[in-house]
Structures are given as C-alpha cells and as structure tokens.
Amino acid sequence: MKRLALYFIGPRQVAVREEPLPELGPGQVLVKTTLSAISPGTELLVYRQQVPADQPIDESIAALPGTFSFPLKYGYSVVGHVVATGSQVDASWQGRMVYAFHPHESLFVASPDELMLVPDNVPAEEALFLANMETAVNFLMDGQPLLGEQVVVFGQGIVGLLTTALLAQFPLASLVTLDRYPMRRRASQQLGAHDSLDPEAEAALERVRSLLQGTRPYPGADLTYELSGSLSALSQAIAVTGFDGRIVIGSWYGQKRADLDLGGRFHRSRIRLIASQVSTLSPGLSGRWTKARRFQAAWQMLGKVKPSRLISRRFPIAEATKAYRLLDESPDEVIQVILTY
Numbered sequence: 001m002k003r004l005a006l007y008f009i010g011p012r013q014v015a016v017r018e019e020p021l022p023e024l025g026p027g028q029v030l031v032k033t034t035l036s037a038i039s040p041g042t043e044l045l046v047y048r049q050q051v052p053a054d055q056p057i058d059e060s061i062a063a064l065p066g067t068f069s070f071p072l073k074y075g076y077s078v079v080g081h082v083v084a085t086g087s088q089v090d091a092s093w094q095g096r097m098v099y100a101f102h103p104h105e106s107l108f109v110a111s112p113d114e115l116m117l118v119p120d121n122v123p124a125e126e127a128l129f130l131a132n133m134e135t136a137v138n139f140l141m142d143g144q145p146l147l148g149e150q151v152v153v154f155g156q157g158i159v160g161l162l163t164t165a166l167l168a169q170f171p172l173a174s175l176v177t178l179d180r181y182p183m184r185r186r187a188s189q190q191l192g193a194h195d196s197l198d199p200e201a202e203a204a205l206e207r208v209r210s211l212l213q214g215t216r217p218y219p220g221a222d223l224t225y226e227l228s229g230s231l232s233a234l235s236q237a238i239a240v241t242g243f244d245g246r247i248v249i250g251s252w253y254g255q256k257r258a259d260l261d262l263g264g265r266f267h268r269s270r271i272r273l274i275a276s277q278v279s280t281l282s283p284g285l286s287g288r289w290t291k292a293r294r295f296q297a298a299w300q301m302l303g304k305v306k307p308s309r310l311i312s313r314r315f316p317i318a319e320a321t322k323a324y325r326l327l328d329e330s331p332d333e334v335i336q337v338i339l340t341y
Contacts, residue, residue, distance in 0.1 A: 003019060003105055006317065008070060011048060012049075012328065014047070014320055014321055015071075016317055024084060026086040026089075027111055028086045028111050029089055029110060029115070031083070031107065031110060033080040033106050035339065036075060036102075036317075036338065037128045038323060038324070038339065039075070040334075041157055041159065043074060043075065048328070053069040057072070062114055063101060063102040063110065064076070074103055076102065076103075078100045078101075078102045078103075082095060089112060097118040099116045099117075099128075100114060104339055122302055125338075126308050127302070129162070130298055130299070130302065133302050133307070135159050137166065137301060139163050139227070139276055140163070141282060141294070143225065143274070147172075149170075150223075151172055151174070151175050151221060151224070151225075152224045152241075153167070153175070153193075153225040154228045154233040155225075155226065156177050156179035158335060158336050159250065160177070160228070161191055161335070162305065163227060165301075168193065169192075174194050176196070176221075177193040177196045178198070178228075179199070182198075187310060199230075199233065199236060208221075209240060212242075219243075220242030221242055223246050224247045224248070225250060226249050227250045229251045238261065248274045252277075311335075311336045311337075315338075316339070317340065323337050
C-alpha cells in the first residue's frame, strides 16, 4: 500500500510524493487522513528556510524526528479515522476519529499513545484547530489576565485570533488587537476585540494608548501579547505596555534577529518579558496542571469558539504547492488554509 506525503524540498518548494506505507506493527493503528491544517506561522518559516537547519524539529513528538534540513516532512495538525488495528491494539480503536501531531500524509501508522480521540461532539473541522487552541490556552495560562485589566495583542493570525477569542471571555477593561491585514482585523472584532488596528498606520501606537486608561508613572497595557512573528512588533509591544506590565512573547522568530529599545522607559517601568512555548507547562502551574488537563481545556474551548469559521480555503493534498504559495504571497487573503484527502 502507498500513501501521499508532503515534503519541504527547498526554499519555497514543496512536493507531494507517493511512497510505500510502513508495515503495521502489532501495537499500532493505521490512520486514514481526512483533513490537515497548515500552520501559517511555523510552516512558513520552514517553507522560507528561516529556521536553523541543524535544529531538532520536535524531540517531544515521535512523528517529527530529525532536523529542519531539506528535504523534510513537517506539519502537526491532522484529523483522520482509524482504518486498521494491530493484533495487540484494543478493537475499540477501529473506526474512531482521531487527532495527531503529524505531518501532512494521506495514510500513516502510529501507536495509540500518539493519537487523541476526538470527542463525539467535536466535528472534524473544529478538531483540526486543537494544536493552535492548546497554544492559545497556554498563552493565557502564562499571561494570567486579571479582571479589569487592559490587554493588547499584536498579531491576528490564527493563533492570535484564538487567543483573542479566549481573552474576550474575561471581564477585561479593554482588549485591543493589531494586525496589518483588514480581513484579520475584522475577524478579531467578530471574536470580541474592542478595537483592532493596523500597526503600520500613522500614529498607530498613539491610538492604542488613547484606548487605554492612564496609570502613572508609565501608562499603558497591563498585559501585552506579541504573536505576530514580526521583529518590529516586540518593540511596539514594549512601547504600549505600562508600569510592571507583562509581555508574553509567543512568536518564534526562527533565524531572524531583532534590535530592541531597552533603554530608559523599559528599564524604569519594570516590564517583564515572558517567553511562552506550548511544549512545556509553566513551572508555577505544574503542581496542579498536566498537559492532559490543558488538552481537556482546549477541547472545551473549541466547542465554545467554533474556529472552523476561520477556514478561508481548502486544497486537495495534490495541490499543496498552490496552498503554500497563497499563504506566502497573499497573506491578506486568507486566515486558515487546510488540505483535504
């Protein structure tokens, strides 16, 4: 039996290859993919060769071995159905819809502990957002928003939008978001942002400050998220954050380097920079929280937010080249792109 698999083969080059399917082991299951989601953040860094080639892809995920050197398979959001089980696997897995942190492939073999059963009340197109929703949940856990706080979010890509949707459920004094693209700004307000601005517009930061209540000696946001992946956004985040404010940095910049203004105001205002990455839990929460509990929260939030409405385009796996080109060249036209099988 053969499968279709997507490979990153060079800068701005992907290929869909037919290859033999690994033999099903006694403790494994065979999954037929229904849908997979393209990450417009991390996957575009790989696509553009903006990731250190010798960096491990993800040592915590068995399906993502090796480094970011071409050619490689990458992707981490797949929904499918179990179509065969090994002799040592409980027969109840047969036919179940599952989620996997797995590259884009039409068929794949995995052990049950690499899969997550999709709850019966969660449709496939909602389940596809689990990884990004878990990331958004982690951002809130790391930022710890409080009642009545003023929050600013830079970047309204898919993770930024999900973060905004979760923040909108808090009784915040203000929730202001920023993104270059009108389509994303409209979606942001539909998800609950009080206002959404273009960070490149004239006097954009002054406009942000005008939407925030002043607090001496350094007025500004209590909590700011930098989720845009833009090198300039972190400096902008510092500029709009108030005294003793927190900045949660969720962007992964790959090989890019940023020049930051850490002079007078930053130093005196006691701003805290917090690196947030979903592969771990904050040590301060690990006594009560586990990854399993965080996933449970993410599944619940998928049911509330219903992020499938953010899907902009669907491409058959055979047309993956068009999907990546669209995301790379026309980010203003799409939010979430998915592949069908």
